[in-house]
Amino acid sequence: MYKIEAKDVNLHYGDFHALKGINMKMKPNTVTALIGPSGCGKSTFLRCINRMNDLIDSVKISGLIAVDGEDIYRKGINIDELRKHVGMVFQKPNPFPKSIFENVAYGLRVNGENNRGFIEDKVKESLVQAALWEEVKDKLKKSAFELSGGQQQRLCIARALAISPSVLLMDEPASALDPISTAKIEELIYELKSNYTIVIVTHNMQQAGRVSDHTAFFYMGELIEYGDTK
Numbered sequence: 001m002y003k004i005e006a007k008d009v010n011l012h013y014g015d016f017h018a019l020k021g022i023n024m025k026m027k028p029n030t031v032t033a034l035i036g037p038s039g040c041g042k043s044t045f046l047r048c049i050n051r052m053n054d055l056i057d058s059v060k061i062s063g064l065i066a067v068d069g070e071d072i073y074r075k076g077i078n079i080d081e082l083r084k085h086v087g088m089v090f091q092k093p094n095p096f097p098k099s100i101f102e103n104v105a106y107g108l109r110v111n112g113e114n115n116r117g118f119i120e121d122k123v124k125e126s127l128v129q130a131a132l133w134e135e136v137k138d139k140l141k142k143s144a145f146e147l148s149g150g151q152q153q154r155l156c157i158a159r160a161l162a163i164s165p166s167v168l169l170m171d172e173p174a175s176a177l178d179p180i181s182t183a184k185i186e187e188l189i190y191e192l193k194s195n196y197t198i199v200i201v202t203h204n205m206q207q208a209g210r211v212s213d214h215t216a217f218f219y220m221g222e223l224i225e226y227g228d229t230k
């Protein structure tokens, strides 16, 4: 069974045809890199997988996108439920103006979780998974803004992991970071693969080579090459 399936996906922003007949199939526990020049539709396609494009009025989408075999654009789908399964990490680290602990706990609280022990365990587990626990375990009550950029990005990854998604979407997660932080994020992506299906946008071919199993080349809204990462 495929984790994510896109069939003949077309997307328009008003009159502008931004995605042209995209077909992709992603198996569980794989990393797929979306690559191509700026403006070719990588982020647009990524945002189709958690329906973030719906926030834009002019967007029209056709075709099918399924996660775990379920059409995520069908009538009556619960988008909040979908986003519990499909987490997202953005290009710029965007921690909330809250403590380190509360950043990671955020999604659990939004979901109505109020068992303190459970929240504490989940926050720790997520920080461990995001390779940040050792660096922050003694300052969980400090503001997230006291962390470095690279740490903030791993915090945002922990925040995404805390709600136990099975898919992780990452939009250029390392492009705002220094080389050492970038290497840490790349290593982390490799480790997370055993538990998550990851789709990462990058404009960096070398990075795609280092982190991904499959590479999808976009060009002017089309998927022009798709296969195993060489």
Ligand code: ADP
Binding pocket: 013, 016, 018, 036, 037, 038, 039, 040, 041, 042, 043, 044, 045, 056
């Ligand atoms: P990439 O991620 O490959 O850089 P994007 O998916 O961000 O490309 O953008 C693809 C094309 O769609 C670009 O031409 C961009 O200007 C256009 N676009 C992206 N977002 C919007 C939007 N909200 N409204 C109109 N056009 C958009």
Ligand code: ADP
Binding pocket: 038, 039, 043, 091
């Ligand atoms: P990226 O780093 O993905 O290339 P951009 O700087 O192209 O990001 O776009 C940043 C934001 O602006 C995105 O949310 C995108 O949807 C929006 N955007 C991009 N192009 C347009 C456009 N032509 N019209 C309106 N919004 C746009």
